Amino acid sequence: MPPLSSSSPPSPSTRDSVVAALRAAGCVFAEEEAELILAAARTPGELAVLVDRRAGGLPLELVVGWAEFRGLRIVVEPGVFVPRRRTGFLVEQALVQVPDASVVVDLCCGSGAVGAALASALGPVELHAADLDPAAVRCARRNVGGQVHQGDLFTALPDDLRGRIDILAANVPYVPTDEVGLLPAEARDHEPRTALDGGADGLDVLRRVATEAPAWLAPGGCVLVETSERQAAAALETFAASGLAPRLAVSEELYANVVIGVRE
Known part of the structure; x- marks a missing residue:
């Protein structure tokens, strides 16, 4: 050459x-x-x-070192979940629900793509991101302008965020354990299992988020998660049982299902 x-x-x-x-x-x-x-x-x-x-x-994004997400170039590294185009629909729904948000949290943040996209669209905000995986935290710190924390869901967040979060984006793992092996090789072989495996029915982490989210949301604040089409009904019931007002947003074009829970 x-x-x-x-x-x-x-x-x-x-x-x-x-x-x-x-x-x-x-x-x-x-x-x-x-x-x-x-x-x-x-x-x-x-x-x-x-x-x-x-x-x-090797996934193309890991070969070149970045992924395009809602017009942003997001740095990605080996061992970190690569942001999907369909997750842009979650960002879109968050902006529709709380267009004037001032406190934003990207939970299960991976590369931090969702938090970075929300901050880019909203302008100056108090932005926090968190993930259990140290590799994800290191990567997110390269992409997120706010604070990035390491830990298990809400235990990673500063306590003074309780009752103040306007947008809580939680891109939780939702693939049932028995179906992880059926994923495309690019995900199955190159992304952390913790970012994919959602337990027996895929909703284990979603349930934990739904249980704790109301205490962290501001009045009118919302939590948003992705699910599959077949999990959506159960996810809506879980949000409702936690005292949140739930709704489902669907993009047929992107094959995206986003469950939104609002603290009223």
């Missing part, structure tokens, strides 16, 4: 060879992925390494 430099684009032959390698590895969007990998590589040697990693099954 000819040398790459910031002053000149790679030659067509280089681009074609990268596309061919990715296509041979089964990458459906080989042309688009090739452009991103070419832009990320600083030398021919690095380009070869990145192509090999992608061809070997």
Whole structure:
């Protein structure tokens, strides 16, 4: 491959060879992925390494080191949950529910993509993010302008947030334990199980969040979680049993189901 430099684009032959390698590895969007990998590589040697990693099954976002999320470039690292496009619908619903939010928490934050997107849309806010996984916390600190805490759900948060949170985004794991092995290899093999496995019916962590959320929300504040379509009814019942006013928002385009609970 000819040398790459910031002053000149790679030659067509280089681009074609990268596309061919990715296509041979089964990458459906080989042309688009090739452009991103070419832009990320600083030398021919690095380009070869990145192509090999992608061809070997490493998620594209981990190959190039970032994921696009609601117009933001979110840094991602190995061992950290990669933000999904559909989760942008959760952000959208939070902004609809509390458009003037001033205190925002991104619980089970992973890379911190949800908190970063909310802060970007809302402007100056008091932003907190938290995750149990040290790798996620390190990554979120690169993406989130607010405070990032390590710990198990609400135990990670400063106590003075009780009763003050306007938006509590909790992108909890919701895949039933027996179905984790059925996930695409990119998730199953490269993302932490704690970010995927939601227990026997997928709702274990959601129940814990629903139980504690009312004490942390401000009046009119809301908690938002993703679920699957078949879990939505049970999730709504769980929120209602915790004293929250629940509703379900669905995006058929994104295959997204977001359960919202409001403290009245």
